[in-house]
Amino acid sequence: MSDDAVLWLLGDQLNPDLDALDDADRVLLIEAHGFADRKPYHAHKLTLVFSSMRHFRDALRDRGRDVTYVKAESFGEGLDAFFDDEFDGAPADADLRLMRPASHGAGDRLRDLVAERGGSLELLDNELFWTTPADWREWAGGPDGEAPEPIVGADGSADRRYRQENWYRHVRRETGVLMEGDEPVGGEWNYDDLNRETPPDGWEPPERPRFEPDDLTRETHAWVRERFDTWGTDSLAGFAWPVTRAEAREALDAFVRDRLPSFGRYEDAMVEGEPFLSHSLLSPAINLGLLDPREPVRAVEAAYAERGVEPGAYDPTGDDAGGTDRSPVPLNAAEGFVRQVIGWREFTRHVYREAMPALASANQLDQSRPLPPAYWDGDTEMRCLSEAVGHVREYGYAHHIERLMVLSNVALLYGTDPAELNEWFHLGFVDAYHWVTTPNVVAMGSFGTDVLSSKPYAASGSYVNRMSDYCASCPYAVSRTTGEGACPLNALYWDFLAEKEEALRGTGRMGLMYSHLDDKDESELTTIRERAVAVREMAASGEL
Incomplete structure (x- = not known):
């Protein structure tokens, strides 16, 4: 990269250990607000996204990174301000790189925004997914190894259909996660039949990890309440999501220690007054980039290797129940979580890539009623x-x-x-x-x-x-x-x-x-x- 190599990171790419950072001289973050003006987003969602971006900015600067943080109504306005302030209005001098966004067409639109201003933007593979488009094409096929044509028609019918279980087994073999040679640990690929119990009366799930909002989060939340029309509660009382990488790692540790043992058995249960049960609650941190998806999968795999027991062998209501780093981890719990991440998350991301843009408007059952109040x-x-x-x-x-x-x-x-x-x-x-x-x-x-x-x-x-x-x-x-x-x-x-x-x-x-x-x-x-x-x-x- 040039002496002015700039890595542009988006609000869902907030990981300080990215390989893409190794060659970057500068980091650009644009906090664009216009999207939140158009629709009533949940106040906690906006607070989480903007607070995480601002914490990430500060963490990078603490590591000695040269970070430009621009607040603007749109990415276009943010680029204008960046080029004017940092390159004296001469964007051709800048070498911008960006990990390809996950949302359809976003990478090409952002590249066009830079090109319209006289600059160039190189799109890199997104490191915050475990598998790449090339991995998918190798598995799914396509002409000459290339991505096939869009697979969903205007009427919602699919020309190509994929099943998650086949992909999941492929990724397990390729990554070696919960594998013994060519065979799955325990002899079965899927223990979903053991993960359909409901808790008995009186059972209480492990306590949800809480992360007390700091001054920056409180300041961000107050700004969100004043700046936007939001939906849902606008109080911080129930906000306990990690907004930094350190908090995300703490949340991962808490899940593996406290919640993983009972996760599998009650994975599909619903209990009145219990929104969280034993679920990991890690998806916000993973989708923001605060956690690389490999981290929770490997942590769960390591916990099973250290204190694993046979599928269904651990009783969350028994005498050995509790949230300690010695609580048994049944194989159905470990496998169930792994399937959520390297199975379903990776699978839906690739199907989304291939099925868009028709997927967004697919409606093969011709349903048209408005959402009930x-x-x-x-x-x-x-x-x-x-x-x-x-x-x-x-x-x-x-x-x-x-x-x-x-x-x-x-x-x-x-x-x-x-x-x-x-x-x-x-x-x-x-x-x-x-x-x-x-x-x-x-x-x-x-x-x-x-x-x-x-x-x-x-x-x-x-x-x-x-x-x-x-x-x-x-x-x-x-x-x-x-x-x-x-x-x-x-x-x-x-x-x-x-x-x-x-x-x-x-x-x-x-x-x-x-x-x-x-x-x-x-x-x-x-x-x-x-x-x-x-x-x-x-x-x-x-x-x-």
């Missing part, structure tokens, strides 16, 4: 929905089963436009970025395309009842499908299957569902339809 105000008698929305409103967070099987499932059965649901997730979650939410919400949660799954993740109230304690305190009766007071999910579920029969009956693994639908006579289906219409009307009017 309960998603914004949390005002609903449905206990499962009020709990999940309440968690998002309070913390900017809900765990993956609440995201998929409550928030996405309710919207799917209701008939919500996938793009509108995607935007809601993007605005509300502290770990959400376009590359994160779009495959998860549009493809998986809304079944806007079958590029990720062969069937929709649609479920009636019986699933929620099996995986949670919500139904016990819900005024709606999960045992009933029709009539006043019946669980809204039940009628919506059967009506959804009937309404979307032409699109779904022939899809993979839907045969059993439709065999049950076939058992219902016309009179019962009419009653179900009437109840579903009433439920949708109540939801639309905010009276559900």
